[in-house]
Amino acid sequence: MVCLACQEKINYVDYKNTDILRKFVSGQFKISSSARTGLCQKHQRMVANAVKKARFMALMPYTKLQTLKK
Numbered sequence: 513m514v515c516l517a518c519q520e521k522i523n524y525v526d527y528k529n530t531d532i533l534r535k536f537v538s539g540q541f542k543i544s545s546s547a548r549t550g551l552c553q554k555h556q557r558m559v560a561n562a563v564k565k566a567r568f569m570a571l572m573p574y575t576k577l578q579t580l581k582k
């Protein structure tokens with residue numbers, strides 16, 4: 513299967529775009545494996561690094577326990 517990000521010719525994943533990053537984490541906010549995301553190694557690493565940066569900048573939670581109950 514061809515990587516979606518390669519098809520879109522994406523060469524940068526913005527860590528501020530949490531709507532997109534949310535698609536690449538599980539319900540527990542764990543980073544999904546490349547088997548699940550269908551990304552190539554290059555783009556999987558890009559997404560994983562963006563998620564880690566978003567967590568550090570407090571744009572995304574590290575675990576589900578950090579989310580606010582509504």
Ligand SMILES: [Zn+2]
Binds near residue numbers: 516517518555
């Ligand atoms: Zn790719």
